[in-house]
Amino acid sequence: MPGKPRILVTGAAGSVGGVGRTAVEVLRDRGFPVRAFVRREDDRAQALRAIGAEVFVGDLTSTADVAEAVRDCARMYFGMSVSAEYLQAALVAAAVARDYGRLDVLVNMSQMTISQMDLTGGSDSRQHRQQWLVEQVMDWSGVPVTEVRPTAFMENPIFLAAGFGSITRDGTIRLPFGSGRTSPIMGRDVGEAVAAILADPAPHIGQVRELTGAASRDMNAIAAEFSEVLGRPVRYVDVPYEEWAAKDLAALGLPEHVRQHLSVMARLHADNRYDRATGDLEQLIGRPASGVRELVAAYPEVFA
Secondary structure, eight states: TTTTTOOSSSSOOOOOHHHHHHHHHHHHHTTTTTEESSSSHHHHHHHHHTTTEEEOOOOOOHHHHHHHTTTTEEEEOOOOOOOOOOHHHHHHHHHHHHHHHOOSEEEEEEGGGGGGGGGGBOOHHHHHHHHHHHHHHHHEEEEEEEEEEEEOBSSTTIIIIIITTTHHHSSSEEESSSSSSSOOOOOHHHHHOOOOOHSSSSGGGEEEEOOOOSEEEEEEHHHHHHHHHHHHOOEEEEHHHHHHIIIIIIIGGOOOOHHHHHHHHHHHTTTTTOOOOSSSHHHHHOOOOOHHHHHHHHHHHHHO
């Protein structure tokens, strides 16, 4: 495809929200050649090939794999699910990008809590601390970087599994957020924003893009939105934190690194640390953020 640069998209098989997968889809629709980095060969890799992406199977913690994947690419997106290996993988991406020296942009998936952190605190999440460190390294690397900091994903297990999963069972949203306000965002919206930056990176180099849902509101307001969309009563139940962590969160059977991260996110919500709303998303993708209606449509198996 002459005239359009090849773009490397990591995390392309999709996990929470499918950001990388969406970015691949949008970029392919816009005619960009895309190399999709996946961890294993499976049906998701085949689906990426079906839309015209070149699939690279490798390990994001391997410098050799990442160096081979970025070869002949002009732009790169780095994103990885919450993982104990995240710090190593992100530092590999920064080191490879610096050595490669030919990227127009490295778009790094971070998290909005980072904007409230510094050397001495801001979050007890090991994942957040690693993401904060990675932003420092990206800055030091000299690579042209754009930081993307979304707020909590609607598809995050806190919401979709632990919180919204009880709507079908008993018409409740069980979370320990108290009166804290939040503005969760759908992963597809974030993927579209990432694709927009990769397609035209120049205005975003050295910038931070903070992505939120359309409005910040408390869980009672979100429950009312579900009631309207589903056509049946939904109410918010403010569960004591310790009870929620021991029952609802533990029931998900998540790895310890992920569980610790989500438990901290819950406390930060109760402390009103997610009460944020920006216009960055709409500026990037040209439409308002998706909401409860779009979430319900995307996950009928959860809300049937």
